Structures are given as C-alpha cells and as structure tokens.
Amino acid sequence: MTNKSPGRPICGIFDQGATLKQSAQVEPTSRGKLFRVALIIETSTSFGRRLFSGIAAYIRENGPWFVDFGERSVYDPVPPWLKKWGGDGIISRVPSPEIGRLVAKLGVPVVDLNEQLRGLGAPLISNDHVTIGRLAAEHLLQRGFTRFGNIGHPGFFWADKRCEEFARTVRAAGHSCEEFRGKAEDLRALSQRSWGMETDDVARWVSGLSKPVGIMACDDFRAVQLLAACVLDDVAVPEQVAVIGVGDDDVACELANPPLSSVMLNARRMGYEAAALLDRLMRGESPPEQELRIPPLGVVTRQSTDLTAIADPVVAKAMRFIREHACEGINVEDVLRHVLMSRTALQDHFRNTVKRSIHDVIVDTRIRRVTEMLAAGILSLADITERAGFKHVEYMSNVLKKRTGWTPARYRREYGSPAAKVASRHFLKDR
Numbered sequence: 001m002t003n004k005s006p007g008r009p010i011c012g013i014f015d016q017g018a019t020l021k022q023s024a025q026v027e028p029t030s031r032g033k034l035f036r037v038a039l040i041i042e043t044s045t046s047f048g049r050r051l052f053s054g055i056a057a058y059i060r061e062n063g064p065w066f067v068d069f070g071e072r073s074v075y076d077p078v079p080p081w082l083k084k085w086g087g088d089g090i091i092s093r094v095p096s097p098e099i100g101r102l103v104a105k106l107g108v109p110v111v112d113l114n115e116q117l118r119g120l121g122a123p124l125i126s127n128d129h130v131t132i133g134r135l136a137a138e139h140l141l142q143r144g145f146t147r148f149g150n151i152g153h154p155g156f157f158w159a160d161k162r163c164e165e166f167a168r169t170v171r172a173a174g175h176s177c178e179e180f181r182g183k184a185e186d187l188r189a190l191s192q193r194s195w196g197m198e199t200d201d202v203a204r205w206v207s208g209l210s211k212p213v214g215i216m217a218c219d220d221f222r223a224v225q226l227l228a229a230c231v232l233d234d235v236a237v238p239e240q241v242a243v244i245g246v247g248d249d250d251v252a253c254e255l256a257n258p259p260l261s262s263v264m265l266n267a268r269r270m271g272y273e274a275a276a277l278l279d280r281l282m283r284g285e286s287p288p289e290q291e292l293r294i295p296p297l298g299v300v301t302r303q304s305t306d307l308t309a310i311a312d313p314v315v316a317k318a319m320r321f322i323r324e325h326a327c328e329g330i331n332v333e334d335v336l337r338h339v340l341m342s343r344t345a346l347q348d349h350f351r352n353t354v355k356r357s358i359h360d361v362i363v364d365t366r367i368r369r370v371t372e373m374l375a376a377g378i379l380s381l382a383d384i385t386e387r388a389g390f391k392h393v394e395y396m397s398n399v400l401k402k403r404t405g406w407t408p409a410r411y412r413r414e415y416g417s418p419a420a421k422v423a424s425r426h427f428l429k430d431r
Contacts, residue, residue, distance in 0.1 A: 033088075034064065034065070034066055035065050035066065035087075035088040035089060035279075035282050036065070036066040036067075036068065036086075036087035036088050036089075037065050037066070037067050037068070037087060037088060037089045037090065037091065037278065038067075038068045038069070038082060038085060038087055038089075038090045038091075038092075039052070039055065039067055039068070039069040039090075039091050040069075040072070040078070040079065040082065040090060040091070040092040040093065040094050040099070041069070041072075041091065041092070041093045041113065042072050042073050042074045042076070042093060043069075043070075043071050043072060043073075044071075044072070044073040044074065045074060045249065046247070046248070046249045046250050046251065046267075047247060047249065047265060047267045048074075048093070048267075050267035050268045050271065051093070051113065051267050051268070051270060051271035051274070052069075052271060053267075053268050053271060054267065054268035054269060054270060054271025054272035054273075054274070054275070055091065055271040055272065055274065055275045056271075057268070057271075057272055058271075058272045058275035058276055058279070059275060062275075062276075062279060066087075068081075068085065068087065074093075074095070075095065076094075077094075077096060077098065078094055078096065078098050078099050078102055082102065082106075083102060085106070087108065088108055088109070088282050089108055089109045089110065089111075089278045089281065089282045090103065090106075090108060090109070090110045090111070090278075091110075091111045091113065091274050091275065091278055092110060092111070092112055092113065092114065092122075093112075093113040093114045094114060095114050095116045095117055096117070097117060099114075100117075100121060100122075103121070103122060104121070109278060109281035109282050109287075110122040110123075110278075111123055111124075111125060111274045111277050111278045111281070112124045112125070113125055113126070113270065113274055115127065115129075115157060115158045116156055116157055116158065122287075123277060123281070123287045123288055123291075123292075124291045124292075125270055125273055125274050125277065125291070125292045125293075125294065126158075126291060126292070126293055126294070127158065127265055127266075127270070127293065127294055127296065128293040128294060128295040128296065129157075129158050129161035129162045129165070129293075130161060130165045131165075131295045131296060132162050132165070132246055132263050132265070132296050133161065133162040133163065133164065133165030133166035133167075133168075133169065133216070134165050134166070134169050135263050135296060135298065135299055136162070136166050136216040136244050136246065136263055136299070137165070137166045137169035137170050137173075137216065138169065139244055139261070139263075139299045139301075139305065140170075140214030140216070140242060140244065140305065141169075141170065141173055141214075143214065143242065143305060143307070143308050143309055144308045144309040145175075145212060145213065145214035145242065145309040146175050146309070147175065147176065147178075147209070147210050147211070147212065147213040147214070148166075148167075148170040148175055148176065148177045148178070148213060148214050148215070148216075149177060149178040149179065149180065149205075149209055149213055149214075149215040149216075150162075150163045150166050150167060150177060150178075150179055150180070150215060150216045150217070150218070151163075151179075151180040151181075151182075151202065151205075151215060151216075151217045151218065151222055151223075151226055152179070152180075152181055152182075152217075152218040152222070153182065153218055153222070154181040154182060156218075158218070159218035159219070162216070162218050162246060163179065163216070163218055166216045167179065178205075178209060178213075180201075180202060180205045182198060182201070198225070199225055199228050199229050199232065200229075200232070202225060202226055202229035203229035203230075203232040203233045204233075205229075206226070206229050206230055206233050206235055206241060207233045207235075209241075211235070211240040211241065212239070212240050212241070212242070212309040212310055212311060212316070213240070213241055213242075214241075214242045214244070214305070214309070215241060215242070215243050215244070216244050216245075216246075217243065217244070217245045217246070218246060219245060219246050219247050220245035220246065220247040220248070220249040220252035220253060220256075220260060220262055221245075221249070221252055222245065223243050223244070223245030223246075223252070223256070223260050223262070223304075224245075224252050224255075224256050224260065226243055227243055227256055227257060227258075227260070227304065230243075231257070236316060236317075236319075236320040237258055237304055238258070238303065238304055238305050238306060238307040239307060239310050239316040239317075239319045239320050239323075240310075240316055242261075242304060242305040242307065242309070243260065243261070243304045243305065244260075244261045244262060244263065244299070244304065244305050245260050245261070245262040245263070246262060246263045246265070247262055247263070247264075247265055248262040248263070248264035248265065248300050249262070253300070253302060256304065258302070258303035258304050258323075259302035259303045259304065260302055260304045261299060261300060261301050261302045261303075261304045261305040261306070262299070262300055262302075263296050263298070263299055263300075264296055264297040264298055264299070264300050265294075265296050265297070266294050266295065266296060266297050269294055270294045273292060273294065277292075303323075307319070308354065310353060310354070311353075312349055312352075312353045314339055314341065314346070314349050315349050315350060315353045315354060317338070317339055318335050318338065318339050318346065318349075318350070318358070319354070319361065321334075321335060321338045321339070322335060322358075322361055322362055322365055323365060326362050326365035326366050326369075326389055327365070327366055327369050327387060327388050327389040328389055329389045329391075330362065330389070331359075331362070332358045332359055332362070335358055335362075346358060363399060363403075364403070366388045366389050366390060366399075367388075367399060367400055367403050367404070369387070369388045369389075370384055370385075370388045370390075370396060370400055370408075371400075371404070371411060371415070373387065373388070374408055374411050374412045374415070375411070375412065375415045381393045381396075381397070381408055384396070384408075396408075
C-alpha cells in the first residue's frame with residue numbers, strides 16, 4: 001500500500017485480523033467509538049518499526065483503530081497534515097518542541113515516546129537507560145576486561161544516562177573508565193554532522209587508550225563510527241578493543257565490521273504499552289503520574305565482543321590473523337610465520353592466555369562461520385565447506401557435530417531463517 005497523495009498520511013483501519021483496510025469513513029464498533037489515532041513515529045529505523053509492531057499487536061487484540069501515519073525519519077519535522085487533523089489521540093516520537101505546541105492546540109490525548117525533549121506535558125514512556133548502561137558494562141566485565149571506555153553524545157539525555165551508568169558500574173567493580181564525549185550539538189546538527197572529521201577524533205582517542213579495552217557506544221551508529229576509527233588506527237576488534245552498541249539495529253549491527261554486539265531494546269513492548277496507555281486516555285482515564293521505563297531485553301553477542309580480553313600482545317596478534325584468515329584454509333604453520341615465533345613458544349602463550357591450542361582456535365573460527373552460513377542462507381554444504389576453509393564436506397560435518405552436537409541439516413532446521421529451512425528440506429542431507 002502506498003501513499004498516493006504527497007503530504008497526506010496513510011489512513012486505514014487496523015482490525016483483529018492483522019490487516020490494514022483502506023477506509024473513507026470511521027464507523028463505530030461494538031466497543032463504542034472507533035478511535036482515530038495519529039502515529040508520528042519514524043519508519044526509517046529498526047526501533048521505529050518495532051514500535052509499530054507493538055502498537056499493531058495491541059490494536060489486533062483490542063481494536064480496531066483508524067490510524068493515520070506516513071513514512072518519516074527520526075528528525076523529520078511535524079507532518080503538515082497533523083496541524084488540521086481531527087482525530088482522538090496521538091503517539092509521537094518527534095524530537096522537536098513544535099510537537100508540544102501543536103498538541104496543546106489540538107487538545108487530544110498524547111503518549112510521548114521521544115526521550116530527548118522532556119516536559120512536553122504528555123505521559124512519557126521511555127527506555128530504561130540505567131539498566132542499558134549496566135548491562136553493557138556487565139557484558140564486558142564478564143569477558144575479563146579491566147580497562148573501559150564509553151563514547152556518547154554530550155547533552156543528549158538518553159546518551160548521558162547510558163554512559164553515566166556504564167562508567168558507574170565498571171568503577172564500582174574497581175576499574176577506570178575513559179570517556180569520549182565529542183562536541184555538544186543540537187538535534188539537527190547531530191543528524192547532519194561531518195562523519196569523517198569526528199571519526200578522526202575518535203581514532204586519536206582510541207590510539208591513546210591502554211589495551212585491551214572494552215568500550216560502550218551510546219547507540220549502534222556511534223558504535224559503527226567507533227569501529228571505523230579502529231580500522232583507521234589499525235586496532236584489532238575484538239582482540240584489542242571490544243565494542244558494544246545499543247539498539248540492536250539490524251542494518252548497523254550486521255553491516256558493521258566486525259558484526260556488532262548490542263543491547264537489544266524492547267521497542268515492541270514500548271509500542272504495545274504506548275497503545276494501551278493511549279487507549280485508556282482516550283476513554284477518559286487520568287494520565288499516570290510517573291514515567292514508564294521499559295527495560296532492555298538483553299545483550300545480543302556478535303563478533304565485536306565475542307572474545308575474552310587478551311592482554312598478551314603476541315596472542316592478540318595471532319588471534320587477529322586467525323579471525324581474518326581462518327576461512328582461507330590457513331594452518332598452524334601460517335600463524336607461526338605471521339607472529340615469528342616457534343610452535344612450542346606460541347602454544348604456551350595460547351594455553352596460558354586463552355586455554356586452547358592454536359589449532360582449536362582455527363577450527364572454532366571456521367565452525368562459527370559454518371553456523372552463520374547454515375542459519376543465514378541457502379548455500380549448499382559443498383559451498384559452505386569451501387567458504388569456511390574446510391576441504392571435505394564429510395570432515396566439516398563431523399567437526400560440526402563434535403563441536404556443537406548438531407548435524408548441518410538439524411542445525412539449519414533449528415536455527416535457520418525460513419529460506420534456510422526450505423534449503424534443508426531440498427538439498428541438505430542429514431549428515
């Protein structure tokens with residue numbers, strides 16, 4: 001369904017059947033009045049789309065509602081059509097004082113999901129930023145790091161609260177925390193900043209940190225910038241710098257190099273709670289006195305933190321080489337040539353530091369790549385075997401079964417995407 005009239009919202013009725021029906025009129029239902037609701041939420045981010053999912057879930061259970069919404073990004077202004085809109089309630093994430101002035105004129109119930117501009121006079125539902133910062137710190141502490149840093153956006157409430165709690169948690173554990181705060185900017189400047197100039201500043205900051213170090217970025221795109229700075233400074237991630245973001249944005253986390261660990265926010269619950277609160281307000285209930293804070297779901301671990309802290313520079317160098325080249329078919333001799341050390345000496349370094357042999361680390365790295373390809377795509381076993389650096393399908397399958405307890409077909413059926421599960425039925429043998 002597309003919006004054929006520029007500047008006009010998409011309008012439709014959400015019913016319990018999970019479909020959006022075009023409608024020219026708002027008709028009453030058995031529950032009474034059919035409420036007309038404006039959703040002023042960005043569609044350009046994973047977080048925004050998850051909010052919509054939570055709102056839709058509530059409407060399916062309790063609706064229908066007649067909804068008005070349109071495509072928008074985080075920093076888009078208030079849509080022009082809202083100024084003459086004649087509905088019953090609004091759920092908004094507009095980070096602009098203009099929304100507060102407009103809401104006062106419209107005189108309808110509003111639930112505010114914007115976490116930067118506070119005091120708009122509407123009930124607020126927000127993420128639990130204290131818990132977010134604590135979870136990120138605990139994730140890195142559990143990996144053995146004793147040096148820490150964080151990178152935020154100074155002056156932004158949500159970023160400051162996350163970074164403050166991250167620093168408090170690691171300091172309470174007896175460790176120091178270095179902070180890169182950058183320059184304070186307004187909202188529009190934040191969205192239009194010169195990425196390259198500040199990335200250079202971040203690279204200089206990373207260069208001066210004692211390593212290994214675990215760093216939290218206040219959101220996933222700040223974390224992507226930090227990873228780019230590590231590349232500029234030739235810093236190995238996660239061997240020297242482990243990076244965790246916030247938001248679990250699918251684009252940022254999967255396209256990051258390496259893939260980004262992140263604190264997953266419970267946007268779907270936030271959307272559901274916002275719809276439930278707005279429903280009560282539109283039916284005449286008084287607004288709550290306190291802000292509702294939604295805790296995160298937990299940490300999604302990807303490669304950017306998927307390693308214990310390595311203080312031994314020789315092992316860190318070898319681990320980086322293995323991570324980057326294991327799937328090219330390298331062996332222990334290749335690693336020895338890279339670090340210029342004898343087999344006995346390097347094996348001792350590995351067993352003292354990571355408690356595994358060089359060969360085990362190489363194989364584990366390849367098997368991790370095998371499981372990623374089994375879960376994500378529809379490659380044949382022969383293609384997966386070759387791309388993971390194994391020579392024979394039978395050997396790869398035996399190693400996977402030994403290391404994980406799963407055959408390739410069972411692993412793909414259990415953990416794979418819908419396309420991967422179809423592939424398991426079509427051309428994967430249960431080896």
